[in-house]
Amino acid sequence: MGTGAAAHVPAVRPERRTRATSADRSTGSVTQKEEAVTLTPPPTSPTATARPALLRRDGVWVIIALALCLISAVGAFFVQTNGATVAVKDLRWETASGIEMSALLYKPDSATATAKAPAVVVSHGWWNNREMQDANYVELAKRGYVVVSIDMYGHGDSGPLPLGKEADAGTGMYDAVKLVAQLPYVDHSRIGVTGHSNGARAANFSLMIDNTAKSPLIAAALLVDNEGFYTDLKDPKKYVNNYGSRDVGIVADQYDEFFFRSYDATGRELTPPREFIHTPNAQSFLEFGRNPSGAQRTAATYYTSTVDGRDAFRVIYTPAQTHPWGPFSKQTTEYTIDFFQRAFGAPDPIAAGSQTWQWKELFNAVGLVGFGIFLVAFAKLLLATRPFAALRATGPLELRANTRRGLFWFWGALVVSALFSAWSYIALSQWSAIQGVVFNAVPTWIPQGAPFFIGLWSAINGVFAIIVMTVSYLLFGRKNGQDLRAVGILPGWRRFFHGIGLGAVVVIAAFSIVFVVDYFFTTDFRLWVLAVKAFTPDKIGIALLYLPLFLIYFFANSVAINGFNRFTIREKEWVNTALLAVFNALAPAILVLVQYWTFFATGDLIPGFGGIFSIWLFPVIVILAAAAVITRKIYRATNNPYIGGFIMAATVTMISVSNTLTVAS
Template structure:
């Protein structure tokens, strides 16, 4: 007869799997518009000699007899093709064929050789050349669009298209990156680089990187929210001229006949930040309006009628299910013959709190949070790290962003170990704390046994991710936090970064479960909630400080670059979840290492599969 432990855990294990399945099925039906849009995973070797990965969304209405317009879309730097889901869901259900690429070095595309970002180095124009040959495509209606670095990819595609014997691109929408306003060889001369193409620009009022104007000495003159009045914006809306007879405004379509073709220009200026662009109803509405204006829509639907948010909801359900599975499957393995020896046999109890113990508890949390915030800012300002982090110089490190986060994590892991040692020597030992009883010294055999259990859990969890990708072409994500399928090369890269994340997540799990197990108001969940909050408190404060400053002054905090606050968005969620996951696993095993191993492996894989890879 199943024990209460087995019955209760079976419920959570089944629920986690149900959430993953509901996520996959729900997201699939939304992105295929009720199974009327075919989704294909494309990978092909391009004329540049590298393999490009893309998702193709083909409405049933697009046929050789009824050719459809096509839009190639691209994510930004350190992202992947799935980040364009709002666009491919909404455009495909309106009858457009949509191709969402992984730029070279991202997602499933081949790594990007250092210094090859320009022109075909992004992969955008390689995709344009491919779709022009598809039998169900109207080759006179090829559009390109991208967010951030994806917009730069669109710009490079236009440059390549200008040099082609037969230009292919007829419409361009640039989201959250500058247009090419001036002559590419003479920045002081405004010109129309886009010819007779229809071109739109989405310029966020609170963009962390772009849409500022500067004087001759490089001093900033205007913040992004004043972009529309700058010479760059006005020249763009005036088709490359410096006509100042009228002040052209945002959200208004301006047309001019160029080479016998009516071309349009428009600038949209939503009051939002740079990373919100791919997750914005407003930006998606602009995208729909722009391409319906440029091409017309095979199946016109009002731009405000959007369903991609449902896909985001289902994707988020899967993310929750994935996290639940890590805990529930770990517990399920504890009743198997292979791992039964790791199961806790005595009831779990929090240590009773004393006044001195609580002083150490709160003191350690505050000191650790302060060090976490200080170390992050200090590393972000390191001139020595910058070339590595941004892949600006040849190194043995193929991914700069995970290296930066991993290094910061390891530094804080070491600091946590120092705090625990001091705490034990000055308080714990005198209070009778037994390091073996609290799981710090489990013995080598249980330690290695727990490592094996962790490996099985991680492989099983990502097995679900790959199954969902194979059958439904979906993954688990919310905004910038994504758990997705990946190519084999990412496994080798993950092993490169795993030691950095192990230092932090193992030390953090030991600190949370072996050194901070005090009763708070006689409730264990209060203790866990406090630990989860303090785990993510420093990143949360940094993000709040950055955007409070930005929204009130129009500028970021001096010396704290926007990308570093953006990288903290998923970190906040992961750190809070880590405290809960490792605590629940510790309650079942009395080992702080199992949860630490699992979190380190999962976070490492998430990090290396959602970023830029540069070939050595």
């Protein structure tokens, strides 16, 4: 994570108004005479008159936060249930593979034992969860399909994935297909599968398993943002039709970070993703496995052939979008709707372009905002209660404009920290020694590779921030009167752990809201790839493994932002806060911008900077910008940078371990 806020300027002083005498002015002396001193109440608790005012003000913000969370839950619920005409069930069951599977079942009221409906099993991609398919399950269920959205093995609330067993039961998808085939309100001749990225890979695995079944179950498959199986699985030089008489389609993004390239015998890339439709693989697929020599079939066209006495079709869509945008693309969702309506028909036909899932995304985002507000408002509200009253700052700190030399340290440290953050991220992504751990390719005691990578990068940047702050203090701050105790950097152990206790209560309360929303409405709070969701108890133990890494960063980051860099710019503190928020997220934002600028301009990613590493930065950008604001607001009320740092570290850790892949040890 970026440490753009790791500049260090002692611009904060305890409140005291002073003026220089005329003699002092004439001689240029820095001697000042005290004009007035503001008396403050004892630090043990707010005054009797202040406490009700604090309760009212912060209580209002807590109510606003809870209202936003409720609006989010109710709104998202009514969108995903199509006005309460689709029943939603949270499924947990032990499959034939011996692993517990988690899934969401969407059953329209129109699907009954006497009016059986077609069904589609949908799957997210690698390092995601079942809620990432909400565009598909909202739109398909609204049109009368029974939809099951799975947590693939190792993801979300499903059991851990045994290492090297991804292909078994299609990482869980085929086990879900077998469950769907037993439902009394499903037309067993019209069962389809679709998935994004690794979910498409799971669909491919499931189709190959289904090929060996005595009574095949899958009639149609749409592979989103992953390759099809174009050649014989034992002889890659021989084109074959691996999908038989099923209807099959592929969504091949023109700017896919991982797939749809062609290579020569030496491994040199011949064509980028945007030229995929012209490759032999694509043409053979559209030709039902025949030799593609001379074929010139086009994208978004349905090609039909009779296979084993049944008319089947093939289609390839090539939207101009990136890989992670697939699950949130109106265009891809339209392709999915059109594909299954052609394959199975629809009990309630609705034009593919008529979509409402975006409203669910909006409501989910409203809840995410409410969640963030709650972290701050509830923390401040607790300061007005007896157990935590001693943590409230007893008086405001006077903020002064910085000096020219101070601004030099401020801007210099911002730039240096941002550069180090970007460099360290790229260097870590290229460190071959940890690749096996990060991608869960080798046996290890680390159950989740992605959070480990982000946590390790965070800790490295946290240590660097501490080094920069130390240098700043020794060379500049100490000589200019910086008081580490006055600005809360050295609060004392008792006050430090008291603050950690407050932070723990806030985090527990915030996630309790998430669990209540999940229980009553089967929704959560999210924006694209940033998701705050309910989790299974095992995630708490996993989170404790990574929490120290995130604590190093967020403690250092909060100290840098609030203890070293809080001063006015143009006589306004909010300008200071805004700058720190921007620089906090600047390094990952630049890496993403440069990566995709290069991709769009050339058709290829930056050499040596893998696409997954830039995708992992999307939520980081939002989190780091928010961290500057959240920790600043809590610091202003407590004069303690560690409370906000702990709240951010614990929250981010739980978000990370709840939205990734877990492998069995």
